[in-house]
Structure formats: structure tokens, C-alpha cells
Amino acid sequence: KAGVTQTPRYLIKTRGQQVTLSCSPISGHRSVSWYQQTPGQGLQFLFEYFSETQRNKGNFPGRFSGRQFSNSRSEMNVSTLELGDSALYLCASSLAGENFPVFGSGTRLTVV
């Protein structure tokens, strides 16, 4: 069974640009969550999607957005990038949200 796949693994962007990250969950998993991991703030919850609907949202500005497609694949978008957005972005999937999430390897975003 394939795990959670995140693409790309690494990204370098310039301040002010926007970026889209992709996540393919484990087959059959309908819940996809996104987390931002930084040395200073640790692991912070961004949002969770279930059946194409955002079901939970963390405390991040509106520059951070996401969506989920009918095949449960999810994307997150960050607009007007800031230096502080440099982080490891982790995607996690679970059957329906109530089970423990399975994480992907993450996308490391560097904003210069």
C-alpha cells in the first residue's frame, strides 16, 4: 500500500511569489491535514479537508489556503510568500479524520 506522497520534496521561492504544494493520501483515506513545521514554532496545524470540504482550520493568515479534489488529493497554496514561511510542510491522511494520521515526507519550502 503506497504511503502519503508529497510533491515536490524541495522548493525555493522568492518573497512575494506564490506556491502550490501537492499531497496524495493513502488510497481510501478521505481526510487530509496539513501542518507547518519550523524550529521555532514546532508542528502547527494548518487545516483539514474531508470529502472536498474544509472541516478544521488552524490559526494561520488567509494567505494560506487549500483544497481537496474528488479523488481526495489535496493541494495547499501560499500566496505572497514571506521569509517566515520557510518551513517543512507536512501532509497527513487518515480514513475519516478520527483515526491517527499517517504522514508524508513533507515539502521543504525555502523563501529567499
Next chain:
Amino acid sequence: AQSVTQLDSQVPVFEEAPVELRCNYSSSVSVYLFWYVQYPNQGLQLLLKYLSGSTLVKGINGFEAEFNKSQTSFHLRKPSVHISDTAEYFCAVRFSGGSYIPTFGRGTSLIVHP
């Protein structure tokens, strides 16, 4: 607010020595508890989980954890560590009756020296 505290940011230990990584949470409701491990440049991998039943939980790689409701703790232990156990360890708690999104601790860096 519900929170998870990992008391040690870094734990150095020699190979083959025992180790305990501490985790406490603040909650008066039922909880589900998890430990995850993160190796460099990788995502989080589930080590073990407590959902109900026996308070002593065994996980992968020889790790185990004990749920102590009275002390609201879920400490992770291994009797003999290896160099390959060097990684970041995260405790996570899901509080019943509310959002099922787990709350993560800040992580403990386990450094195993030869």
C-alpha cells in the same frame, strides 16, 4: 486550553543505555495518545498509540509507553537505545469530545552517542 508538554527539548544518551522521553498533557477529558518519530528530512512515523485498554503500550523499534491518567502523562521508554534511534520524537494527544485534530508537543531530540 488543552496542551501537550514535552519536558525535555534534548536528551543525550549513550548507546545501549535506557532512555525515557517525558510527555504530559493537560486535560480532564478522555484522551487518545500517540508518539511519533521523525528522522532527518523525513515526515513523522507513528511509533505507538494508546486508544483504550492496557495502559502499557508497545510500539515499533522496541519502544513502549505507559499511560498514567492520574499524572496525565504518557512517557516513552526504551531499555537499550541504538545509534539509529537518534531522531526527533513527538508526543501527540487527541482530546475526546472536541476536535479530533491531534495536538503535538514541541518535540524531544534524542541524541545517541557511541
